[in-house]
Structure formats: structure tokens, C-alpha cells
Amino acid sequence: MSLRTLESLGSLAGKNVIVRCDLNVPLKDGSITDDGRVRASLPTLNTLINEGARVVIVSHLGRPDGTPDAKYSLAPVAQRLSELLGKPVTFAHDTVGGAARDAVEGLEDGDVALLENLRFNAGETSKDEAERTEFAAKLAAFGDAFVSDGFGVVHRKQASVYELAKALPSAAGALITTELDVLDRLTESPERPYTVVLGGSKVSDKLGVIGHLLPRVNSLLIGGGMVFTFLAALGYKVGSSLLETDQIETVKGYLGQAEELGVSIVLPSDIVVAAAFGADAEHLVRPATEIEETPFGASGLGLDIGPESSARFAEIIAASRTVFWNGPMGVFELAPFAAGTKAIAQALTEVDGLSVVGGGDSAAAVRALHFTDDQFGHISTGGGASLEFLEGKRLPGLEVLGWQ
Ligand SMILES: Nc1ncnc2c1ncn2[C@@H]1O[C@H](COP(=O)(O)OP(=O)(O)O)[C@@H](O)[C@H]1O
Numbered sequence: 461m462s463l464r465t466l467e468s469l470g471s472l473a474g475k476n477v478i479v480r481c482d483l484n485v486p487l488k489d490g491s492i493t494d495d496g497r498v499r500a501s502l503p504t505l506n507t508l509i510n511e512g513a514r515v516v517i518v519s520h521l522g523r524p525d526g527t528p529d530a531k532y533s534l535a536p537v538a539q540r541l542s543e544l545l546g547k548p549v550t551f552a553h554d555t556v557g558g559a560a561r562d563a564v565e566g567l568e569d570g571d572v573a574l575l576e577n578l579r580f581n582a583g584e585t586s587k588d589e590a591e592r593t594e595f596a597a598k599l600a601a602f603g604d605a606f607v608s609d610g611f612g613v614v615h616r617k618q619a620s621v622y623e624l625a626k627a628l629p630s631a632a633g634a635l636i637t638t639e640l641d642v643l644d645r646l647t648e649s650p651e652r653p654y655t656v657v658l659g660g661s662k663v664s665d666k667l668g669v670i671g672h673l674l675p676r677v678n679s680l681l682i683g684g685g686m687v688f689t690f691l692a693a694l695g696y697k698v699g700s701s702l703l704e705t706d707q708i709e710t711v712k713g714y715l716g717q718a719e720e721l722g723v724s725i726v727l728p729s730d731i732v733v734a735a736a737f738g739a740d741a742e743h744l745v746r747p748a749t750e751i752e753e754t755p756f757g758a759s760g761l762g763l764d765i766g767p768e769s770s771a772r773f774a775e776i777i778a779a780s781r782t783v784f785w786n787g788p789m790g791v792f793e794l795a796p797f798a799a800g801t802k803a804i805a806q807a808l809t810e811v812d813g814l815s816v817v818g819g820g821d822s823a824a825a826v827r828a829l830h831f832t833d834d835q836f837g838h839i840s841t842g843g844g845a846s847l848e849f850l851e852g853k854r855l856p857g858l859e860v861l862g863w864q
């Protein structure tokens with residue numbers, strides 16, 4: 461893999477080490493509902509702490525628009541991190557301002573600080589390289605070295621992932637190397653049949669990977685918010701469901717490409733249609749081709765795959781030797797729409813071969829539905845990142861660490 465590893469940075473005792481983690485955890489009413497990404501960050505952090513480094517952690521949370529927004533604060537994460545590390549974590553209420561500077565200057569050897577959400581600063585996600593470089597330089601001023609360990613963001617060309625790695629001596633942390641060890645097994649001659657299951661709500665982000673994934677897999681199962689752009693591409697009405705109209709032509713192209721390659725793209729045959737988005741909303745199961753034919757008409761929205769689809773998907777998964785799944789099949793956070801996700805998670809636990817679940821919400825979903833990590837071959841902290849890795853794309857956050 462040829463990534464620069466921690467050892468290449470030499471002794472880090474007494475040095476300020478900036479660590480880019482992906483602490484983008486799901487929150488409900490200010491509380492963390494799944495701390496998997498915090499736990500996954502611990503090995504690298506503990507190594508650095510034990511070595512006597514002064515650890516400065518940076519991360520994003522959610523997608524704020526470049527300005528501070530209290531609902532995306534990392535403050536609850538600082539508290540959880542402190543509990544899991546068993547030591548205080550100083551939380552700075554800004555990212556590159558006076559509070560961050562004070563927090564960093566106050567660190568002794570082996571201490572830890574967490575800076576506020578990187579995405580409260582427009583420079584983090586700016587399309588303008590100069591702006592990103594300028595923001596990265598402000599972060600770099602806090603460190604002697606940089607450790608990149610946020611696997612979930614290695615596909616993003618963002619200041620703390622890419623430009624910061626160029627500004628300081630840099631290396632990959634333990635989470636990134638562990639993730640790549642497993643994902644390599646999926647890219648290098650996976651056992652067949654090989655099935656990829658795609659769902660979730662980051663539709664336009666993830667639709668893009670399909671064209672490159674198709675030649676690599678035997679079946680592609682589509683659920684979650686992905687479904688409706690496919691149904692629309694086939695000419696069906698989807699009511700008020702999640703729909704990316706500007707992707708319809710692309711999806712038509714994928715359907716044609718799959719046919720030429722002899723790969724099955726399997727869509728749900730039935731959908732749970734709700735009157736509104738809410739746990740108490742009236743809902744019923746309809747054929748996927750008749751989403752608007754309910755009492756809710758065009759305002760009905762598809763919030764889960766139906767039982768017939770779950771059974772069909774489970775059958776294909778069970779017959780596969782390699783399965784990668786990213787994206788919940790429905791709005792699993794609301795109990796009436798969790799059944800599809802649960803059925804698919806159950807099917808993955810029964811795979812005779814390698815089963816991998818990837819993505820912040822997918823990992824949160826399997827744990828919320830009472831599965832345990834050891835029932836799967838691997839639970840990856842990155843959904844989009846692992847999908848882009850599997851499609852064979854060169855990821856900026858890995859290339860900058862020496863990945864060939
Ligand atoms: N039919 C649907 N309509 C709207 N949102 C959906 C639907 N199905 C799943 N979702 C939502 O997708 C979200 C997760 O999507 P995503 O971020 O792409 O997954 P991951 O974090 O695993 O990569 C969940 O919050 C879930 O509620």
C-alpha cells in the first residue's frame with residue numbers, strides 16, 4: 461500500500477501532533493446515538509498519548525455551511541472522547557481563533573485537545589485551492605506533525621484532509637491502515653458472486669460510483685433514498701420521495717450499461733409509502749410502480765423498501781460470497797421504517813464469505829438494530845470513502861500520504 465505510517469514521523473514525544481479524525485457521529489437532541497467513529501479513533505490517539513505527544517484533534521461534524529452553528533458543535537464529542545480515553549480533553553470553542561490557540565498552548569506532553577468543527581470555517585470545504593491552503597496554514601501553525609486518521613473523509617479534497625497533509629510532515633494513522641487492509645480484499649479478486657448494496661440519502665454523491673462499480677460486481681441492489689431516481693428513470697412517479705431529477709439521465713445510462721455487462725441492478729418491487737416524514741405518519745406498502753396510488757397521492761413519500769423486496773434482497777445476499785453494503789434501506793431512525801434495513805443487516809450476518817458494512821449511518825443502523833460488530837466481517841467508518849476506494853478511484857486524502 462506504501463502509505464507513510466506513524467513510524468516515519470520519528471519520535472513524537474513533546475511534539476504537537478495534529479490528528480484529523482472523522483468524529484462525524486449521529487446526534488439526537490445533543491446526545492451521541494452511536495459513538496463508533498469515536499471508538500475507531502482511539503488506537504491512534506492512545507499511541508500518540510502514550511508516546512508523550514501533545515495531541516490536537518480536528519474533525520468535521522455534519523455539513524454546516526462554513527459558519528458556526530451550535531447544532532453541529534463537537535462539544536458532545538469532546539465529552540465522549542474524554543470518557544473513552546479516561547482523561548480530560550480540552551475543548552476549544554473555535555477552530556483557528558484565540559480559543560484554539562489557548563487550548564494548544566496549554567497542552568503538556570500526553571494531553572489532548574479537540575478543536576471546534578472544521579466546517580464552521582469556509583476555508584475547509586472551499587472549491588478554491590488558495591482558500592483551502594490558507595486555512596490549512598492556520599491549522600498547521602498548531603502542529604509539528606500531522607496524522608491523517610479520518611478514513612470517512614479521505615475521498616474529500618478538503619483543507620484538513622489534503623492541504624494540511626502537504627503543509628506538515630504527515631502520515632496515516634492506524635484506522636486508515638486497518639480500513640485499507642480489509643478493503644483491499646474487496647478490490648483484489650473478491651470471491652464471487654460479489655454483491656454491492658447501496659442505499660442512504662447522499663444520493664448524488666453515491667450515484668457517481670455506480671458506473672465504475674458495475675464492471676466489478678455481479679449484482680447491485682438499490683434501496684434507501686437511491687431508489688426513486690431509478691424509478692423515475694424508468695418512467696414511474698415517486699410522489700414526494702427523495703429524488704435527484706438532474707441524475708435521471710445518468711441513471712438511464714447505468715441501466716443500459718448494466719444490461720450490456722450482464723450485471724443485475726435490482727430495484728425494490730415494493731415500497732413503504734408514508735403520508736409524511738415522521739414516526740407517527742400513516743403508511744402502507746405499495747408496489748414500487750404505484751407510489752402515488754395511495755390516499756396520500758403525490759404527497760406520499762417512500763421511506764423504506766417493502767417486505768417482498770427485503771426477502772428478495774436477502775436471498776441474493778445470502779447466495780453471495782462477498783457483500784459490501786453502504787446506506788440504510790430506509791429511514792431506520794423511525795421505527796416503522798426500519799424493517800428493510802434490519803432484514804438486510806440480518807442477511808449480511810448470514811453470508812458465507814466476506815461481509816462489509818460501510819458508512820457512518822449504516823454502522824449506526826446495525827448497532828441501533830441490536831446487531832453486534834462481530835456479526836460482520838468488517839464495519840467500515842466510511843461509506844462514500846469506501847465506495848470510491850472500491851470503484852478504483854485515486855483518493856486525494858490517500859494520495860497525499862504516499863498511496864500509489
Ligand atoms: N427512503 C429514504 N428517504 C429519505 N432518507 C432515507 C431513505 N432511506 C434512507 N434514508 C436516510 O439515509 C441516511 C443515511 O444515508 P447516508 O449518509 O448516505 O449513509 P451512510 O452514512 O451509511 O453512508 C439515514 O439517515 C436514513 O434515514
Ligand SMILES: O=C(OP(=O)(O)O)[C@H](O)COP(=O)(O)O
Nearest residue numbers: 482484612819820842843844845
Ligand atoms: O459521514 C461521512 O460519510 P458517509 O456518510 O459516506 O459514511 C463522512 O463523515 C464524510 O462526510 P461528508 O459526506 O459530509 O463529507
